[in-house]
Amino acid sequence: MKKQKTDTTALAVEIAGLKLKNPVMTASGTFGYGEEYADYVDLNQLGGIVVKGLSLKPRLGNPPPRIMETAGGMLNAVGLQNVGVDVFIEEKLPFLRQYDVAVIANIYGESYAEYAQVAGKLSRAKGVHALEVNVSCPNVKKGGLSFGSDPKAAAEVTRRVKAETHLPVIVKLTPNVTDITLVAQAVEQAGADAVSLINTLTGMSIDLQTRKPHLKNITGGLSGPAIKPVALRMVWQVAQKVAIPVIGIGGILTTEDALEFMVAGASAVQIGTANFINPRATVEIVDGMRHFMQHNKIKKISDIVGTLKT
Amino acid sequence: MAKDIYIGEVSANEEIRHDFFLMKITLPAEFDDPLPGQFVMIRILGLQDPFLSRPISIYSFARRKSGCAMELLYRVVGKGTSILAGLMKGSQVEISGPLGGSYTIDPMKKNIVLIAGGIGIAPLSLLAQYLCKTACCDADTMTFYLGVQTAEAVVGLDHLKKYCYKIVICTDDGSLGEKSLVTAAFQKDMKKYAPAETAIYACGPKPMLRSLSTILGKKYFCQVSLEERMACGVGACVGCAVAVKDGQGNKAYKRVCADGPVFDLKDVIWE
Numbered sequence: 001m002k003k004q005k006t007d008t009t010a011l012a013v014e015i016a017g018l019k020l021k022n023p024v025m026t027a028s029g030t031f032g033y034g035e036e037y038a039d040y041v042d043l044n045q046l047g048g049i050v051v052k053g054l055s056l057k058p059r060l061g062n063p064p065p066r067i068m069e070t071a072g073g074m075l076n077a078v079g080l081q082n083v084g085v086d087v088f089i090e091e092k093l094p095f096l097r098q099y100d101v102a103v104i105a106n107i108y109g110e111s112y113a114e115y116a117q118v119a120g121k122l123s124r125a126k127g128v129h130a131l132e133v134n135v136s137c138p139n140v141k142k143g144g145l146s147f148g149s150d151p152k153a154a155a156e157v158t159r160r161v162k163a164e165t166h167l168p169v170i171v172k173l174t175p176n177v178t179d180i181t182l183v184a185q186a187v188e189q190a191g192a193d194a195v196s197l198i199n200t201l202t203g204m205s206i207d208l209q210t211r212k213p214h215l216k217n218i219t220g221g222l223s224g225p226a227i228k229p230v231a232l233r234m235v236w237q238v239a240q241k242v243a244i245p246v247i248g249i250g251g252i253l254t255t256e257d258a259l260e261f262m263v264a265g266a267s268a269v270q271i272g273t274a275n276f277i278n279p280r281a282t283v284e285i286v287d288g289m290r291h292f293m294q295h296n297k298i299k300k301i302s303d304i305v306g307t308l309k310t
Numbered sequence: 311m312a313k314d315i316y317i318g319e320v321s322a323n324e325e326i327r328h329d330f331f332l333m334k335i336t337l338p339a340e341f342d343d344p345l346p347g348q349f350v351m352i353r354i355l356g357l358q359d360p361f362l363s364r365p366i367s368i369y370s371f372a373r374r375k376s377g378c379a380m381e382l383l384y385r386v387v388g389k390g391t392s393i394l395a396g397l398m399k400g401s402q403v404e405i406s407g408p409l410g411g412s413y414t415i416d417p418m419k420k421n422i423v424l425i426a427g428g429i430g431i432a433p434l435s436l437l438a439q440y441l442c443k444t445a446c447c448d449a450d451t452m453t454f455y456l457g458v459q460t461a462e463a464v465v466g467l468d469h470l471k472k473y474c475y476k477i478v479i480c481t482d483d484g485s486l487g488e489k490s491l492v493t494a495a496f497q498k499d500m501k502k503y504a505p506a507e508t509a510i511y512a513c514g515p516k517p518m519l520r521s522l523s524t525i526l527g528k529k530y531f532c533q534v535s536l537e538e539r540m541a542c543g544v545g546a547c548v549g550c551a552v553a554v555k556d557g558q559g560n561k562a563y564k565r566v567c568a569d570g571p572v573f574d575l576k577d578v579i580w581e
Contacts, residue, residue: 032546036568039313040544052548061563063581067541067549069362069390074541078548081563224361253358276542277353277363279315279406 010293011286011301013047013268015245016168016193018130020047020102020268022286023301024258027249027272028053028106028132028172029078033092034099040279045286048102050270051088053134054122055107056114058084068205068214073224073251073273075203077217080108085118089125097127104170106132107161116160123165130167133157133192136174136199148174148199151186158190170247173197173238175227180234181241188242196247196270197238198231223273225251232264239265239306253281255288265306313406316341317355318380320401323394329386330429330465331395332369337378337405344368344380345412346437347535347572351543352382354393355402364390365540365550365567367433367513368408370469380405383432383466409543410571413437413511413533417445420507424454424474425496425522427514431456431466433535433571434513438473449475453499457492457518461485493521505529512575520580532575538566545569553579 011022025048031037034049043049061081068075083092088105096103105122109115115133122128135148135157147153154171161169171187173180175198184195200221205214213219231250239246248266251273252258258269274281289301298304318335326332344350351363369383386395397403422441424434438454441447453476458464460483471477479487480495488495492514503510510532512522519534526532538550545568552570554577556562561579564570 029548030542030546032544032548036542036544036546040315060561061548061551063553064551064563065539066551067539067547069360069539071361072359073361076541076547076549078551081548081551225358273541276547277358277361279542279544 010299011289013302015247015267016130016170018048018102018168022047022289023262023268024282024286024289025050025102025104025247025268025270026275026282027270028134030272030275033088034096035092037275037279041283043099043101045283046101047268047286048104048129049096050104050106050132051092051096052082053080053106053108054082054085054088054118055080056085056109056118058082058087063216065214065216066220068220070203070205070222070224070226072226073222075205075215075220075222076200077215077220079217085121089121093125093127102129103127104130104132106134106172108134109157112156112160115157116164119161120164123167128167130170131161131165132170132172132196133161134172134199136172148183149177151183154183155186155190158187158192162191168193170194170196172199174199175230175234176202181237184238184242188244192244194245194247195238195242196249198227198234198250201227201230223251225253227251228257232260235261235266236264236308252285255285255292258285259289259292259304262301262305263308265308267302267305314340316405318403318405320397320399320403322399323397325395327463327465330463331384331386333382333384333394333397335380335382335403335405336376337380339373339377341378341380341405342408343373344371344408344436346440347412347433348408348410349571350380350382350405350407350409351540352394353404354397355404360390360393362390362541363404363406363543364394365543367535367571368436369432369466370436370439383429383435385429406543410567411569413572415441415445416509416531417447419509420451421503421509422447422452423496423503423508423510424452425492425510425512425514426455427457427492427518428459428463429465430513430515430535431470432513434511435466435470437511438470442473449473452476453478455492455496456480457495457514459483491521493518493525496522497525500525516580519575519578523575523578523580526575528576533572534575534578535571536566536573536578537571540567543567553581555579
């Protein structure tokens with residue numbers, strides 16, 4: 001019993017006032033609204049659940065085909081299909097409230113006002129513990145990436161969301177920019193409590209037989225282990241430039257992957273595409289962290305954050 | 311936690327016709343009995359290339375003393391299935407499932423019509439097995455229509471012919487059975503099947519299902535199994551979208567894995 005108590009505190013992390021049991025969360029768009037994987041994973045064991053991106057109105061999403069496997073990963077162009085913020089609060093949130101886990105609502109808008117409205121609605125709902133602002137979706141025509149690739153626009157989104165909420169605000173950044181640290185610093189100055197990175201890298205895939213793109217949307221977002229080195233580099237760069245916590249995302253499959261992100265400067269991580277090939281990836285990574293700490297006599301997991309030797 | 315990923319052992323994996331393989335897998339007893347129409351996600355244990363698991367419908371299933379015996383009938387169409395085709399006896403695979411929903415069964419229907427195009431026979435074979443063994447349908451009520459390009463491509467009749475006596479085979483080149491499209495062969499017999507007394511189940515290429523939807527109109531009960539590229543198989547990635555009419559008749563994208571793979575043909579929107 002005593003040992004378990006030690007374990008619990010050893011893995012716990014705090015990000016901008018958001019208390020997590022452990023630093024392992026699910027990445028938005030890869031874990032549905034939690035219920036899809038509840039038969040496979042005890043959701044109570046997760047550090048946090050970041051739900052699929054929510055918009056003011058339900059979104060139909062892009063026409064199929066929407067996904068294509070690539071070397072070491074996959075492309076997707078789902079186009080933020082979602083039930084809308086109201087249905088989420090009515091129908092999906094009660095399910096998540098049954099669990100003792102941090103629920104982070106990922107939000108998306110086509111305008112500053114929409115971001116603010118979605119943020120406001122979720123802040124008044126019971127059972128949402130933080131907001132993650134998606135300014136980085138590559139698969140929608142309006143909003144998304146256009147906000148995230150311009151530091152001024154990203155900062156304005158951040159300000160508008162902050163004005164509507166008392167919850168910690170995490171801004172999710174896109175790698176599809178020349179210098180990600182400029183956007184990270186801009187949202188920090190605008191009041192972001194943390195940044196998460198990276199979203200998917202824009203890519204494409206072609207069927208040589210038909211000479212058509214594999215995705216109806218032509219381009220899509222690349223995820224999976226193929227993007228890990230890029231993500232790791234960006235997390236390291238951003239962590240050196242901002243004082244707010246950084247959440248590492250991008251191709252994490254194993255405990256070692258997750259810990260590399262933490263060494264690079266991430267206070268926590270999100271697991272995305274790995275869920276698709278192993279629904280238990282998150283909890284296995286948490287277990288692996290426990291073993292790593294015992295083996296290396298590390299008392300608190302946060303002790304390894306930003307310990308890269310250069 | 312009701313569900314898990316199971317380790318299965320390949321007990322056979324044979325090329326029964328050019329590019330068509332029958333894989334027999336032994337699974338632990340904990341694996342749930344599949345309902346007809348359900349599928350599994352399969353990947354080779356310990357292998358990360360191909361990256362994603364592959365969705366394959368269940369062709370047959372039997373519970374034995376030592377565990378479960380599942381058969382997958384599949385066609386080699388790309389990288390994933392090519393690699394699966396290379397698996398030897400004794401190889402280990404990770405199986406997630408049974409996944410998705412199943413066909414709606416009404417044992418009171420006087421006529422049960424199964425229509426398959428090519429490899430679409432696989433889920434319908436499990437359905438025929440279920441109808442006879444579990445739903446206790448009379449074999450006389452069932453008629454099976456199979457369409458293939460040529461006699462050389464006929465696969466998957468082994469189990470089906472035990473459950474279904476009336477089998478109509480159509481080939482594009484006339485090398486076996488009727489030289490006709492399977493939908494045309496069915497249409498010729500349609501008068502025999504009164505809409506209120508008939509349940510139709512179909513699986514095959516999209517043009518076949520689309521043509522069936524034109525032939526049937528709105529009067530018949532018809533369910534079809536659809537196929538799309540999938541990543542997760544459980545509804546999380548929303549990658550395997552198909553356009554269907556929702557309750558209000560508006561277009562919505564449903565997930566083949568979690569909302570299907572079985573859909574009412576009337577609801578499918580052909581884009």
